[in-house]
Amino acid sequence: MSTLPRVDLRSDTVTQPCAAMKEAMMSAPLGDDVLGDEPTVQKLEELAAEMLGMEAAVFVPSGTMGNQIGIAAHTRPGDSILAEDEAHILYYEVGAPAVLNGVTVRTYGDGSGYFTTEHVESRGLVGSLHTPGTTLLCLENTHNRAGGTVLPVERHRELRDLADRKGWKVHLDGARVFNASVALGLDVSAITSQVDSVSICLSKGLGAPVGSVLAGKADFIDRARLWRKRVGGGMRQSGILAAAGIFALENNVSKLADDHRRAKEFTNAISGLPGLHPQEPETNIVMVRTESDAQQWIDGLEKSNVHAFALDPQRMRFVFHLDVDDAGLAQAIQAFRSLAVEFS
Numbered sequence: 001m002s003t004l005p006r007v008d009l010r011s012d013t014v015t016q017p018c019a020a021m022k023e024a025m026m027s028a029p030l031g032d033d034v035l036g037d038e039p040t041v042q043k044l045e046e047l048a049a050e051m052l053g054m055e056a057a058v059f060v061p062s063g064t065m066g067n068q069i070g071i072a073a074h075t076r077p078g079d080s081i082l083a084e085d086e087a088h089i090l091y092y093e094v095g096a097p098a099v100l101n102g103v104t105v106r107t108y109g110d111g112s113g114y115f116t117t118e119h120v121e122s123r124g125l126v127g128s129l130h131t132p133g134t135t136l137l138c139l140e141n142t143h144n145r146a147g148g149t150v151l152p153v154e155r156h157r158e159l160r161d162l163a164d165r166k167g168w169k170v171h172l173d174g175a176r177v178f179n180a181s182v183a184l185g186l187d188v189s190a191i192t193s194q195v196d197s198v199s200i201c202l203s204k205g206l207g208a209p210v211g212s213v214l215a216g217k218a219d220f221i222d223r224a225r226l227w228r229k230r231v232g233g234g235m236r237q238s239g240i241l242a243a244a245g246i247f248a249l250e251n252n253v254s255k256l257a258d259d260h261r262r263a264k265e266f267t268n269a270i271s272g273l274p275g276l277h278p279q280e281p282e283t284n285i286v287m288v289r290t291e292s293d294a295q296q297w298i299d300g301l302e303k304s305n306v307h308a309f310a311l312d313p314q315r316m317r318f319v320f321h322l323d324v325d326d327a328g329l330a331q332a333i334q335a336f337r338s339l340a341v342e343f344s
Contacts, residue, residue, distance in 0.1 A: 040239030
């Protein structure tokens with residue numbers, strides 16, 4: 001058993017609320033959100049909508065719920081939607097587009113996070129007596145399984161123009177959209193202004209314990225609220241959770257730049273080690289290809305109390321976040337250097 005501190009790089013979902021966030025949660029005024037008089041939830045929704053440049057927003061327990069009630073509010077059963085080949089909506093939401101919303105999904109891209117507008121257009125369907133028409137384009141920025149890659153604003157604008165020509169709505173899985181905005185050096189609304197709806201996660205890099213927010217036009221959010229209740233997402237004194245979200249949005253967005261810096265320093269440090277081929281990070285996620293079994297590396301790192309995931313037999317993922325400081329970064333780098341000597 002290692003006596004070293006735990007360095008958890010499995011995901012940015014492992015972040016723990018800080019003392020100031022806990023204090024905000026304990027002192028939050030409360031009501032009943034389902035009955036419409038929860039003041040702290042309302043404050044969070046108004047803050048998120050303002051930051052994202054949207055008319056309205058709704059607080060939900062999870063990013064999966066945010067994405068799925070967003071799809072539901074945009075579509076009808078039998079519609080076809082578009083999603084990237086390894087999108088969270090497809091890969092990590094347990095078939096929800098089909099099970100909950102009755103929509104078919106056509107994919108675009110190759111899982112890398114990079115694709116052309118022309119390719120997306122080629123994947124759309126025109127509705128007919130025989131064919132489900134495409135009504136919704138789903139995007140993901142940053143792209144989780146591609147390694148936190150950033151979709152540029154210029155591509156967002158091209159896709160907005162395409163959707164307008166085709167009569168499609170555009171939904172953004174923006175679980176890490178603040179990472180994208182920090183990486184681009186732009187206000188987040190520069191990205192979200194190009195979509196009809198966006199779901200943001202409060203419990204990843206922003207450090208809240210629970211929750212996401214879905215934002216869009218007011219009538220869209222009205223429909224989404226019905227779907228939230230329909231799938232069991234109505235919460236009562238949820239201001240305790242919303243207070244953490246407010247604290248996260250007001251205090252932790254600027255700290256994402258430190259996560260990006262540490263991801264780059266980590267990559268630079270392990271790049272020369274034998275048997276490892278890290279992908280240059282754009283944000284806080286580092287993908288590392290291995291020449292040998294990835295799980296063997298993961299198991300070895302755990303002996304130094306450094307934790308991560310093997311995504312497939314020869315690929316590992318490391319995610320930097322609020323709870324990994326420079327000392328944790330150094331510990332992870334040293335663990336890799338020791339393993340490289342052992343495995344060589």
